[in-house]
Amino acid sequence: MHRGRSSAHWKQRAEVRQVTMTAQEARLCGLLLREHFGEVVERVGTHLLRSGAQNLRTVANESGTPLDLVKKSLCVLMKHGACSFRAGRKGPGSPVEYRASCERILLILRYPRYIYTAKTLYGDTGELVVEELLQRGHMTMSSIVKTVADRLTHNMEEGRRVEYSEVVSTFSKLVETHFLQRCPPVSEAVPAASTAPMIPGSGPASSGPAASAPPTAESFPDCYTVPHVSLVGWGKRRRSGEDAAEEQGVSKKAKTDEQTHGDEGVYWQVNFERFHLHFRDQTIISAVASKLDQTSSEIVRTMLRMSEVTTPPSASCTQALSANEIFRSLPANYSISRPILDQYLTLLVDDPMEFVGKSGDSGGGMYVVNLHRALTNLARATLESVVQERFGSRSARIFRLLLRKHHLEQKQVEDFAMIPAKEAKDMLYTLLSENLVHLQEIPKTPDHAPSRTFYLYTVNQLATARMLLQHCYKTVANLIDRRLFETKESKRLLEKSQRIEAIMASLQASGAEPEQLTEVEEMITAPEKQQLESLRHHINKLDSAENQVDETVFLLKAYVNSTAKATQ
Amino acid sequence: MADVKVKKESDPADVAAIETRSKIKELCQQFPHGITDQVIQNDMPHLEAQQRAMVLNKLLSLGHLDLLKNSSGLLYRMKDAQSASKMKGSDNQEKLVYQIIEDAGNKGIWTRDIRFKCNLPLTEVNKILKNLESKKLIKAVKSVAASKKKVYMLYNVQPDRSVTGGAWYSDQDFESEFVEVLNQQCFKFLQSKAEVARDSKQSPMIQRNSSFATSHEVWKYICELGISKVDLSMEDIETILSTLIYDGKVEMTIIAAKEGTVGSVDGQMKLYRGVNPVIQPTGLVKTPCGLCPVFDECHEGGEISPSRCIYMTEWLNF
């Protein structure tokens, strides 16, 4: 019998994890900060993450960074909502303290998904609006509109251009659907003497007790109000000189523009919560499509869309909808009759995944989407899939068996799973040593004698999900590490190819002879080309793997959060 | 139940009971149309009523006698005269051992217990057993309960599950492959049923309902496939179907059924259907780290590290 880890021990570990940031999270945050903001911000950011709330001078001393660099770093972090400040704990007059948010930094990982989603919903314009905002943290509406219009125009054929009004309309739609929101206004209550960098939209320090949380964006009435701006004009094409600078990643300061548009001081940010709700809904919809069929998923999509506004983000199920209402709201091209809709709804309610529940009989039957239960069941399927892929289908059989029957003795596991004793024992041992299953000892007598003790195997879904979440963080960090390593290995070659591309571009612009171009092109040898090719392949693969792991992160995290809310 | 209690020592009463039994059987053979209780009483006047009843019950439960009813009351009649003829030419000791083995039914009995019951020396018992085996009157069966333990039972008796371990054992070994083959076949059956239902383009409810198969249907399909050497019961198939539920490939619903419906047990019927997976393998396991056996030992700058990882290299070059 293996008595390695009792569940009590396990629980304890899981709880410790919950309150403090784990080593895996810290490592990943560091890598993300370095990639997006450079090494100084990484140093200051990771220091703050580890130390908890600290004032400016302490951060500078302890992280060994000059004060002005610390200030700049904090500015950057605050602009992106990754850092907040509040009045010192030592009473009035004590220095303002800063705190970094691990949760927020980890969202950097999801940037490609936010951008991609904006593109699917609102086209290229939506994509660029969200991309600009993510890159800069916060901006005024007028500067977003101008920047995006410029970028769109630049990518168009000569002679075509994008009107500001087009971008304004997309921007307004994004606000209307709550994907963008105003940054909460900065409170004036911060001690004026403080040397704190004050960034609008970074969450105000409250004048109240230091412990109070900063107000959320949504607690301000104008959160989703688009200001009236006087913006007439169209995007401008950049000249090629600016272009090169932009391409090389030299982030230019937004041109200071003498014109005023009437929205000065009103800054906007991406509403991550809203995107997450959208991701959650998409996850549920595609699970329904996979388990049942397209029509069922379309019905669930309709239900989710209808209750978007009426259901609070943390609700465990959507507002109840009558079959009549659902029928009226189905997309016009879905021509199913009313009785058939009823059949679909009944089948959805019958399905053991419990995506949809019936809450009453009025209006032809009242239905809800079981958000919390759907997440719980999808997280369970995720855990099962991990065991299946890693340890094979028969270990997965044992794992599912334990998830369904909760407490089983080894003999029962063998009998239910129909796996020979020796194999079952090996599999259980492996799962046990990987912390995927746990062993509970139930002594029949007070002396805890092993011969008079029940040994019951069990799976704790929540604890396992938390553990796998940590595995995901470590995995993403490994992928990033590998990506950095691959790039470093080919650094010289990459630089060479970039140089040559630049020469080619300028030659082309000056109308050089074709022979001249091929000559330059051939400066890269065939084996070098091949190496570049395989490097590109590797980077792409690592990139898309990072995004895929983030999907696992999203689902597990959504489940953990939803469970926390459900048990509150 | 007197037999059970006296298993350990050879009780003269036990031997007496066995003798009484063969006497009654002889009597029945003399009167192939059946005998009444009175006939037995007349033939064996010294036999107490209680003991007589016990012996008769035993014979009935072993299936040696039939109980009939006619105008004159209850009649006992020999069920099958075959074994008696087989025993021709056997001496009394052989008959006694045969009787003991017969009593053991489909659970069998091991040599030591036979010896205690018949009170013969071990060498003698072994000789008789060999003899009976060669005449194909009895057989030795290995028990899964304890290895190397052989039990004897009549030649044409199907051994009990507790002896063979059921359909899943052959010669004490759990037939893991057999189980997996059945698991796959059952799934195939349910899957094709679900496919046919989907392709029928009927209303969703009809589609779902026609994707269901009762355990009886699955059982019939497997029997007709003829992949099993042993006879499988419907329960055996339900055990296999349960493994498919734990594989996440099949779902089960229990419905109420009219008494007497084919495949229903206690007014209930189990319905099974093959289902689609709800998600594709999750992102984590699409990376080498998600499947890595040295995940915990891997650190940047360590002996095992992402930069030097061969799993990564292999995966990247794939």
Ligand code: SF4
């Ligand atoms: S980088 Fe390689 S060694 Fe490290 S966890 Fe991933 S697969 Fe395993």
